[in-house]
Structure formats: C-alpha cells, structure tokens
Amino acid sequence: MIIEVKNLVKVYGNTKALDRVTLEVKTDEIFAILGPNGAGKTTLIEILEGLRTPTSGEAKVLGFDVIKDRDKIRRKVGVLPQDFAAFDRLTVEENISLFSSLYNGLDVSELISLVGLEQWRKVRFQELSGGLKQRVGIACALAGSPDLVFLDEPTTGLDPIARRETWEVIENLRGKTVVLTTHYMEEAEKLADRVAIIVSGRIVACDSVEELKRKFGKLRLVVHGETRRELEVESFEEIYRILQSLDKPYPFEIVTPTLEEIYVKLVS
Numbered sequence: 001m002i003i004e005v006k007n008l009v010k011v012y013g014n015t016k017a018l019d020r021v022t023l024e025v026k027t028d029e030i031f032a033i034l035g036p037n038g039a040g041k042t043t044l045i046e047i048l049e050g051l052r053t054p055t056s057g058e059a060k061v062l063g064f065d066v067i068k069d070r071d072k073i074r075r076k077v078g079v080l081p082q083d084f085a086a087f088d089r090l091t092v093e094e095n096i097s098l099f100s101s102l103y104n105g106l107d108v109s110e111l112i113s114l115v116g117l118e119q120w121r122k123v124r125f126q127e128l129s130g131g132l133k134q135r136v137g138i139a140c141a142l143a144g145s146p147d148l149v150f151l152d153e154p155t156t157g158l159d160p161i162a163r164r165e166t167w168e169v170i171e172n173l174r175g176k177t178v179v180l181t182t183h184y185m186e187e188a189e190k191l192a193d194r195v196a197i198i199v200s201g202r203i204v205a206c207d208s209v210e211e212l213k214r215k216f217g218k219l220r221l222v223v224h225g226e227t228r229r230e231l232e233v234e235s236f237e238e239i240y241r242i243l244q245s246l247d248k249p250y251p252f253e254i255v256t257p258t259l260e261e262i263y264v265k266l267v268s
Contacts, residue, residue, distance in 0.1 A: 007055035019201035032192035078141035088126035103144030131162025217257025
C-alpha cells in the first residue's frame with residue numbers, strides 16, 4: 001500500500017475535523033475522496049502531504065511516517081492545492097521550467113506535452129483560462145516525477161468543457177497513484193478506481209463505485225402499463241420473475257443506482 005492510515009484524529013479546539021479515519025490507498029490507483037464542505041477532506045490530504053500534524057493515530061505515505069518523516073514525504077509527492085497560483089507574468093513554459101528546476105525533475109517539454117499545453121507554452125499565465133491554469137498546476141505537481149500525486153478539488157470552478165478536458169489530463173496519469181478530492185460525483189465515477197466518502201470527519205464508505213452501488217443502492221424496475229409502477233428490486237432475477245408474472249408484455253426500464261444517490265443516502 002502506498003498510503004496506510006489508522007485511527008487518524010485531528011482536533012481544532014472543540015472541533016474534531018477527523019475522527020478515527022482508517023483507509024488504505026493502493027499503488028497505481030486513482031483514489032477519490034468525496035464529502036461535503038467541512039467534512040475533513042482537505043485536512044486529511046494536508047496531513048498526508050506532511051503539511052499538518054495529526055492529533056493522534058498513525059499514517060504512512062510511501063512507507064514514511066507523516067510525523068517523523070514529513071520532509072521526506074514532501075520531497076517525494078506532487079501536490080496541486082485548491083488555491084494553486086503561478087507567476088502571472090511568466091509564460092506557461094517559464095512557470096513549469098521554474099518548478100522543474102526546484103526538483104531537478106522531468107523535462108519541461110515532456111511536462112507540457114503530458115498536460116496538453118503545447119500550443120500555449122509561450123502564453124503568459126495571466127492570459128490563460130481557468131482550465132488551462134489547472135493544467136499548469138498539474139504539470140507543476142508532476143515536476144519532481146513523483147509516484148504519488150495529490151489533486152485537491154482540481155476542477156472546482158471550471159466550466160463543463162474545461163472540467164472534462166482536465167479529466168483527460170488526469171486519465172493520462174494512469175501508472176501513478178493519484179489521490180483526488182472532489183465535489184463532483186460524475187468526476188469520481190469517471191476517474192476513480194475506488195472512492196471514500198467522508199462525513200463529519202469519518203469515513204462512512206470506501207470501495208469501488210460498482211461495489212458502493214451494490215452495497216448501498218437499489219435496482220429499480222419501472223413498468224409502463226396502464227399505470228406507471230416503480231419497484232425496488234434486489235436482482236435481475238427478481239426483475240425477470242416480475243416481468244414473467246405480468247398479464248401481458250408492457251414497456252419497462254431498469255434504473256440502476258447512481259453514485260450521487262449513494263452519496264446523498266450516506267451523507268444525509
């Protein structure tokens with residue numbers, strides 16, 4: 001496991017931001033953390049990045065302890081924070097080159113190509129759209145050629161087209177371990193191998209999207225007969241039995257649960 005967390009607690013005054021969080025992140029997976037504002041997503045990520053100290057519990061990143069080995073962790077992970085900013089007057093190429101020089105990492109042209117910024121390489125950062133600025137941020141996070149990358153809400157505030165373009169960039173990171181926090185269900189469903197849902201500082205579910213749907217969702221059979229009937233069912237076998245029991249064939253549809261439905265059910 002590239003990340004191992006056990007009974008992690010973080011307290012600010014009278015507020016428990018993290019409450020006995022336990023989870024594992026596998027090597028080379030995209031792992032998404034979902035949760036409402038204030039649920040503890042950013043606090044958890046910042047502890048794993050070595051930026052904050054937990055109140056109690058244990059966490060290891062790349063085999064390093066998040067308390068004892070914070071400097072080692074910082075040198076070996078890539079980070080795109082929520083509030084990423086670069087130098088406005090520098091071009092895309094100059095900004096990425098500056099970050100790369102700090103790490104003696106990947107070739108600048110390779111980074112620019114990886115995030116699809118070739119045609120904007122000579123454009124100043126201040127002239128870029130929000131989506132293109134996030135691509136610069138992802139390139140900077142990759143500058144040290146890390147095996148583990150943290151992306152904290154990388155598409156917040158982007159329009160739907162820019163968001164989907166950013167998804168393509170993240171998809172290109174397959175082969176690295178990516179920890180992604182997001183508010184967008186479709187984003188998690190599209191990108192993540194596994195999803196953790198955090199509520200009030202606690203992990204309430206953690207699994208693949210399909211397993212979360214199986215555990216917490218319900219199939220629905222909608223029969224369009226003389227009256228519209230919607231039935232919750234346990235399996236496709238039950239659907240077959242219901243359809244066979246009807247007095248005549250009626251149009252029908254099978255509705256599978258969505259990640260958004262599961263999320264609302266667990267968060268409410």
